[in-house]
Amino acid sequence: MKFGAIYEEYRREQQDKYLAKCSHVEYKRLKKVLKKCRVGRSLQEDCPNGDQQEEGNNESPDICKCNSCTLCDQMFFTELTKEASEIAGCFSSRVQRLLNLHVPSGFLRYIWRVRQCFIDDQQIMVQEGRMLLNYVTMNAIAIRKILKKYDKIHGSVSGRDFKSKMQTDHIELLQSPWLIELGAFHLNCNSSDMDETVGFLKNEFFKNFSCDLTEARPLMTMAISETMKYEYSLTCPICLDTLFNPYALSCGHLFCKGCACGAASVGVFAHAVHMTELDMLIKTRSKDYWRQRLREERNEMVKQSKEYWDSQAMLSMGI
Template identity: 40%
Template sequence: MKFCKKYQEYMQAQEKKKLPEVGFKKLKKILKKCRRDSQSHKPSSQTCPNHCSVCDGTFFPSLLSEMSEIVGCFNQRAQKLLELHLASGFRKYLLWFRGKFHKNHTALIEEGKDLVTYALINATAIRKILKKYDKIHYSKQGQMFKSQVQSMHKEILQSPWLCELMAFHINLRETKVNSRKAPAFFDECSLTFKDGKPSLTCELFDSVKVDIELTCSICLDTVFDPVSLTCGHIFCYICACSAASVSIVDGLKAANPKEKCPLCREGAVYEGAVHLEELNTLLGQSCQEYWEQRLQSERVERIKQIKEHWDSQCRAFIGV
């Protein structure tokens, strides 16, 4: 089955959820018109010029708008789902009182599974349509557009909530595996180790495989107390604070917008950083000995930074 038909059938099945989608069929028609018009004007040519008003004026704006809606919807739904899952005590009661906690545990798991599938199939659709653009134009503009979209944080595979949902399913699979009433789990997600280095992997379609490395590029160890910057790169919380030139007391929200990601050198990526709680739980259970060692060393460093913070506050207060 061709991917276009497969994608349309999938989105039709999700119609009740009113999820935004890639106008795959519409975008293919734009490219088809581009090729037809080009051939009518230049019989010997099989492609339109590098700067085509048909494509550049319609194709990229349409795709960008659709990608924005898709990633926005995915982030909102995933964040809400994980908020419900992690809620406890009074907060769970409060969410129930507000009408947000209307789903049972099994329903939350199924929704999480559907969201990961939604993210990957749309990532596949976007990749395929951009590849078709480059094939028709004999260009690399499609790949350049994808890089631009990543810098705008509109790439769904960059979303920290995708990483959290994957960890969420692995955690539940490990803790509920012996339960008689355990719901259907998302077996495609797994935590793998290569040369002692962990990574999250997920593969639903032959053309897209998510492989998220979980090694902090600053300390070169497995990420501890992980946070994802808005550019999508993951670091230890204390390492991210160091890179942003802030203390753990002030936190990443206090970072100067000019501070850049150590990997991609993009600015203003710290304020919107997401603490990956499900991933933290998964790594803590999977790397227990390492986790205990890091916990001890981090505790010493945190106490040191807190003491330095309050000493500076006291000196400022008495005017020294």
């Protein structure tokens, strides 16, 4: 079965489910836009110079030799940008809501613990997490395939350039910090034992997450298939060590909180995300390292506090 048919079947299954109100890539409609471009290309070949072009050109008739096509570009990239932005926003808000329930704070934590005495919501939360992972994976693959089809028809690299632009605009779905948080949640819930029993996801593209903190370069890996895998580095770019109390900045990069604060400039934390689930995962799987970093961070904070108050005391005495 081709991807288009699988994707449309997935869309039909989600009409009355948890993600019914979420945005999706209009894969079928975007394919129709590209099909119109093929028709326009065939009409252009009927011009007087068309026969001469065909004699000296062995390229596929589906390929347009222009790097830019106004027939496609005006609707295609505008529509795709809008859909990708809506999907990224919907995904981040749903993940944030789910993780707030898993790691509640304040009075909500008390209510949640009382609720757990009567109802175990762990299974439901894990299922919602898997549906979100499948949602972002399916849409990311749809975007990748439609951009690849665009480049094939036009003989250009505009689709590849648009994918780079998505990363710059922070709407690249598989590079979102919220995807890493959701993967950490998936591992924290130890949901790997559910992989064979998830009958509620018939067309499932997401396979599993794995995390290896023992190697010199700690990684989290998301497997979509046996041949398609995405790796996410868990190394802080500043201290070059495994992340501790990690934060994702607006640029999408992950840093230790202490390292980011030490190298920060004004406004750098405007849209920072505290990676609570990732911090919990590292704390659970690398206990000795986490405790050592905690001691070091506390000692550094005590040292900085002492230096600050000593300087304030000297200023007040006019020294």
